[in-house]
Amino acid sequence: MSTAAPAIDATVEAPVVIAEPTSAKILRFLGKTPVYLLLAFIGLLWLVPTLGLLLTSLLPPSIIGTAGWWEVLSQPSVATLDNYRAIFDNEAITSAIWTTLWIALGATFLPIFVASLAAYAFAWLEFPGRDWIFLVVVALLVVPIQMALIPIFSLYNTLGLFDTIPGLVLFHTAFGLPFAIFLLRNFFIGIPRDLLEAARIDGASEFRIFFRVIIPLGLPAIASLAIFQFLWVWNDLLVALTFARDTQPITVAIFSQMRQFSGNIELIAPAAFVSLAIPLVVFFAFQRYFVEGLLAGSVK
Amino acid sequence: MSESATTVEAPSGGLPPATDEPGLIRRYGVTLVFLAPTLVLLTVWVVYPTLRTIHRSFYDRSGDDFIGIDNYRTLFTDDALVTAIKNNFLWLLIVPFFVTAIGLVFAVLLERIRFSVAFKVVVFMPMAISLFAAGVIWRLMYEKDPSRGTVNAAVAVVADAVSPSGVLSGARPSTDELEGSPARGIVLQAPLEAGSVARLGLTAIREADVPSGAEQAVVPEALAGGITGVVWRDFKPGGGTPGELEQGELGLPGVTVELRSQGGEPTLETTTEPDGTFVFEEVAAGSYRAAIGPDTFTEPYAGVSWLSARLITPAIMMAYIWVWAGFSMVVIAAGLAAIPRDLLEAARTDGASEWQVFRRVTVPLLAPVLSVVFVTMLIYVLKVFDIVIAIAPGSVEDDANVVALAMWRTSFGGVNDFGLGAAIAVFLFLLVIPILALNIRRFRREL
Numbered sequence: 177m178s179t180a181a182p183a184i185d186a187t188v189e190a191p192v193v194i195a196e197p198t199s200a201k202i203l204r205f206l207g208k209t210p211v212y213l214l215l216a217f218i219g220l221l222w223l224v225p226t227l228g229l230l231l232t233s234l235l236p237p238s239i240i241g242t243a244g245w246w247e248v249l250s251q252p253s254v255a256t257l258d259n260y261r262a263i264f265d266n267e268a269i270t271s272a273i274w275t276t277l278w279i280a281l282g283a284t285f286l287p288i289f290v291a292s293l294a295a296y297a298f299a300w301l302e303f304p305g306r307d308w309i310f311l312v313v314v315a316l317l318v319v320p321i322q323m324a325l326i327p328i329f330s331l332y333n334t335l336g337l338f339d340t341i342p343g344l345v346l347f348h349t350a351f352g353l354p355f356a357i358f359l360l361r362n363f364f365i366g367i368p369r370d371l372l373e374a375a376r377i378d379g380a381s382e383f384r385i386f387f388r389v390i391i392p393l394g395l396p397a398i399a400s401l402a403i404f405q406f407l408w409v410w411n412d413l414l415v416a417l418t419f420a421r422d423t424q425p426i427t428v429a430i431f432s433q434m435r436q437f438s439g440n441i442e443l444i445a446p447a448a449f450v451s452l453a454i455p456l457v458v459f460f461a462f463q464r465y466f467v468e469g470l471l472a473g474s475v476k
Numbered sequence: 477m478s479e480s481a482t483t484v485e486a487p488s489g490g491l492p493p494a495t496d497e498p499g500l501i502r503r504y505g506v507t508l509v510f511l512a513p514t515l516v517l518l519t520v521w522v523v524y525p526t527l528r529t530i531h532r533s534f535y536d537r538s539g540d541d542f543i544g545i546d547n548y549r550t551l552f553t554d555d556a557l558v559t560a561i562k563n564n565f566l567w568l569l570i571v572p573f574f575v576t577a578i579g580l581v582f583a584v585l586l587e588r589i590r591f592s593v594a595f596k597v598v599v600f601m602p603m604a605i606s607l608f609a610a611g612v613i614w615r616l617m618y619e620k621d622p623s624r625g626t627v628n629a630a631v632a633v634v635a636d637a638v639s640p641s642g643v644l645s646g647a648r649p650s651t652d653e654l655e656g657s658p659a660r661g662i663v664l665q666a667p668l669e670a671g672s673v674a675r676l677g678l679t680a681i682r683e684a685d686v687p688s689g690a691e692q693a694v695v696p697e698a699l700a701g702g703i704t705g706v707v708w709r710d711f712k713p714g715g716g717t718p719g720e721l722e723q724g725e726l727g728l729p730g731v732t733v734e735l736r737s738q739g740g741e742p743t744l745e746t747t748t749e750p751d752g753t754f755v756f757e758e759v760a761a762g763s764y765r766a767a768i769g770p771d772t773f774t775e776p777y778a779g780v781s782w783l784s785a786r787l788i789t790p791a792i793m794m795a796y797i798w799v800w801a802g803f804s805m806v807v808i809a810a811g812l813a814a815i816p817r818d819l820l821e822a823a824r825t826d827g828a829s830e831w832q833v834f835r836r837v838t839v840p841l842l843a844p845v846l847s848v849v850f851v852t853m854l855i856y857v858l859k860v861f862d863i864v865i866a867i868a869p870g871s872v873e874d875d876a877n878v879v880a881l882a883m884w885r886t887s888f889g890g891v892n893d894f895g896l897g898a899a900i901a902v903f904l905f906l907l908v909i910p911i912l913a914l915n916i917r918r919f920r921r922e923l
Contacts, residue, residue, distance in 0.1 A: 297510035322901040324525035350521030411606030452609040459604030
């Protein structure tokens with residue numbers, strides 16, 4: 177497929193341009209064929225695991241325990257949506273999907289709002305020890321989540337936040353803050369000073385400036401942060417595994433299925449595919465914000 | 477940093493010039509509203525727990541008795557925890573290197589190619605998936621049975637090409653007239669000479685395993701100057717008499733029959749017909765033995781136990797590299813695109829080979845980017861958790877253990893020893909700090 181386009185171009189252009197470059201082009205292209213083949217092979221290697229999960233999830237329950245996903249390729253007629261119908265009728269799985277969504281949305285909006293407020297203060301308000309406090313906040317990036325699990329577990333049991341959506345949202349919010357503040361403060365500080373001054377002279381309060389000037393201008397940074405945070409929380413296992421028992425997000429639901437009945441592929445495969453379909457959609461829609469976030473998020 | 481300091485040093489932001497000294501609350505009240513939620517959240521969920529965990533790590537399981545550094549001593553003496561530390565060390569040693577190297581190779585390959593975007597998207601895609609979901613995917617990939625597990629199915633294709641499985645993997649002799657084992661081949665006891673007819677009866681062959689095309693077995697005519705014989709399934713519905721070739725018993729086609737000299741050396745070889753018969757023409761005078769070669773009994777490829785204690789850690793590492801290669805590739809490709817073309821051209825003009833250009837110009841110029849990827853991977857690998865718990869079955873979790881997983885299992889996974897769990901968390905924290913120090917330079921630049 178990849179060979180067709182350049183070859184056609186070359187022959188059409190040939191009479192118009194010069195004869196030599198055409199053959200040179202074709203030669204050059206042929207010279208690269210091994211590279212193309214190699215890359216195609218690698219691409220396939222990288223695609224097969226995910227594709228395999230998708231096709232496995234389409235196998236009928238009767239053969240899913242004994243057949244590989246390639247059965248679907250050799251006889252496409254066996255493919256069925258029965259497994260998906262079954263998990264969407266399964267109360268535990270559907271409620272897990274909703275729980276995941278609420279946690280992910282809550283733990284995206286809340287930290288971004290809180291971080292925006294703080295980032296504005298660090299960027300544009302004057303108070304003693306400002307830069308010093310900012311440094312301490314950013315330094316908290318180094319604290320691994322594991323450092324908080326035990327005390328928060330005890331705290332949640334006391335406060336009644338164990339196994340609740342707010343408990344999970346608050347935990348993700350706190351651990352999302354240092355990075356969010358760091359990123360937003362650096363973005364906000366690039367907002368032209370004149371805009372803020374003008375608003376202040378017009379008598380706008382700091383809150384008005386925050387909502388009318390800073391938030392709209394900060395949207396690009398906020399959006400990329402939101403995507404990253406959403407995926408981070410959606411994909412979380414560790415925090416939910418520690419602080420949730422019945423209020424399970426999808427990762428924990430799948431995990432307990434794997435532990436209880438390890439052979440239950442007709443449930444695990446489609447549920448796993450659903451759990452990764454949403455991040456994939458988000459990823460394909462907003463790819464370019466993603467890499468930046470990962471690079472900076474390494475410290476989380 | 478300095479930029480912000482100067483910008484805000486200017487006339488106090490927004491507040492009208494104060495005629496009299498306002499109270500602290502009035503002056504910083506607004507600021508406090510902006511900062512309070514952050515300060516509360518960070519104090520309660522990050523700072524307090526960190527201090528509490530450090531404190532807790534010096535207390536015993538119940539939390540009542542101060543035991544000094546006993547938990548830390550346990551951390552370095554308990555077998556399971558030492559395994560976790562060793563494994564995590566292996567992870568640090570192996571994974572960041574391979575992720576960076578693979579990313580570099582992909583990025584360089586992509587550089588001169590059209591359609592590179594499609595490739596990038598495919599390789600990068602696993603990054604969007606959770607490490608847990610990636611673990612579930614690879615758990616299925618690593619199934620031992622080659623008819624289900626993708627990895628072993630691929631290995632089986634190669635293995636079967638190298639040593640094809642035999643037509644009769646489970647067969648056994650039907651009478652004492654045959655001896656030997658599947659590994660050495662099964663030999664007819666009675667010596668043969670030109671004109672003999674050999675009968676090799678086999679049992680323990682399932683209906684489904686009878687080679688396709690098998691017909692009613694017949695005893696061939698004796699051949700002057702040659703040896704003939706039959707290999708058949710010495711069984712029919714109802715049983716039949718062992719050793720007797722009866723109506724309803726099938727010949728076994730495609731079986732390799734050897735004619736061995738008295739010393740046991742194979743001299744001639746042939747394959748059976750659909751009715752099970754075989755012929756050796758023009759046999760030299762002497763005494764022979766007929767045997768069915770070991771090839772016939774080769775078991776089909778059974779698959780590698782990826783999820784066994786020995787292979788589990790490398791298996792999880794491979795899955796992890798599959799996830800992260802895309803990240804490394806994308807970051808390095810961006811770095812590669814930023815290298816000035818004329819530097820590379822200059823090297824080529826000076827007669828450097830492509831390898832030399834790569835080794836002496838590209839890689840040194842990429843060094844900062846490569847180190848960013850490497851250090852980023854060190855930090856992620858240090859805290860690896862989800863993918864291990866997803867791929868390792870419960871039975872080998874001890875063998876696959878890593879520090880973050882050990883911390884969780886010790887604290888919440890049944891042991892419920894918060895003192896030891898806290899000590900493991902502190903250990904992890906201490907390991908993260910030096911690696912982050914490497915990263916600080918990058919952050920200082922961004923600040």
